[in-house]
Amino acid sequence: MPKCLSDDAISQYHREGYYFPLPVLCDEQVATCRGHLEAFEQSQGEPIGGALRNKSHLLFKWIDDLMREDALLDPVEDLIGPDLLCWNTLFWVKEAGSESFVSWHQDLRYWGLDTHDLITVWLALSPATTESGCMRVLPGSHVGELLPHADEYQADNMLTRGQEISVEVDEALAVEMPLKPGQASMHNGRLAHASTPNASADRRIGLSFHYAPTKTKQVVGNWDSAALVRGEDRYGHFTHTPRITRDFEPAAVDFHERASTAVRDVLFTGAEKVRKTL
Ligand SMILES: O=C(O)CCC(=O)C(=O)O
Numbered sequence: 001m002p003k004c005l006s007d008d009a010i011s012q013y014h015r016e017g018y019y020f021p022l023p024v025l026c027d028e029q030v031a032t033c034r035g036h037l038e039a040f041e042q043s044q045g046e047p048i049g050g051a052l053r054n055k056s057h058l059l060f061k062w063i064d065d066l067m068r069e070d071a072l073l074d075p076v077e078d079l080i081g082p083d084l085l086c087w088n089t090l091f092w093v094k095e096a097g098s099e100s101f102v103s104w105h106q107d108l109r110y111w112g113l114d115t116h117d118l119i120t121v122w123l124a125l126s127p128a129t130t131e132s133g134c135m136r137v138l139p140g141s142h143v144g145e146l147l148p149h150a151d152e153y154q155a156d157n158m159l160t161r162g163q164e165i166s167v168e169v170d171e172a173l174a175v176e177m178p179l180k181p182g183q184a185s186m187h188n189g190r191l192a193h194a195s196t197p198n199a200s201a202d203r204r205i206g207l208s209f210h211y212a213p214t215k216t217k218q219v220v221g222n223w224d225s226a227a228l229v230r231g232e233d234r235y236g237h238f239t240h241t242p243r244i245t246r247d248f249e250p251a252a253v254d255f256h257e258r259a260s261t262a263v264r265d266v267l268f269t270g271a272e273k274v275r276k277t278l
Contacts, residue, residue, distance in 0.1 A: 020177045021183035024123055053091040057244075059248055059252065059253065063089050086229045087216075094197065100198065101156055102157065106141070107120065109147075110163060118216070121211065124180065130178065139175055142188040156197070169192065214235050226239075226240065
């Protein structure tokens with residue numbers, strides 16, 4: 001019996017490679033999460049960026065807690081089973097009026113993970129609309145071979161290497177995934193997706209969680225980490241990330257350095273240019 005998704009939602013996800021919207025947080029919880037993020041940014045004097053964007057559950061307790069919430073894990077379990085790792089947590093912030101965009105790409109082309117079952121849950125902490133540059137997907141593109149990509153390194157591209165599908169994408173087939181604050185979308189790690197700049201007056205804040213079955217292997221890097229967030233890990237392919245009890249615990253900060261460096265090395269494998277941070 002599925003825990004929360006309808007049979008139609010499950011069929012749609014498997015057929016099209018995405019599903020939205022999922023209700024995850026109420027308005028008060030969104031305000032608390034956004035408040036945590038923006039208080040941190042204010043203390044740093046700059047928007048979240050660089051390595052802090054990546055594997056953020058090792059640094060911020062509210063993200064570690066959120067990553068384990070039933071509202072996120074139940075729909076994921078309905079789709080890929082009860083033994084779940086969270087490989088990564090990643091911020092996607094486009095400032096108000098910024099030119100930041102995301103080119104058409106398929107994540108599993110770059111992540112070194114051997115699974116076809118990885119699900120990205122993308123949670124909106126501010127309105128994700130056509131105007132603010134919500135995510136767009138190409139239905140059904142998760143099936144079959146991964147498409148060829150080229151590295152474009154555009155300054156405003158939020159992707160590490162500006163990776164972009166190098167065959168023509170028929171934009172007429174794209175579906176937008178608008179979300180209200182507190183709602184999330186889910187997409188398969190092989191699904192082609194992209195997003196346009198933020199022409200709105202608010203920041204577009206997304207936080208993504210990458211969930212995969214415990215049998216997944218890292219086949220490009222020699223070492224990788226993931227949090228065991230539900231069930232049992234009978235495979236042991238990843239070092240489990242420590243569960244933190246407060247923000248910036250020294251041991252977890254050291255672990256974050258090692259873990260985010262390992263992800264960066266995998267993402268840049270075969271690239272011509274390497275950025276120092278993600
Ligand atoms: O936030 C965006 O616009 C793109 C996000 C994305 O590429 C992803 O979650 O894999």
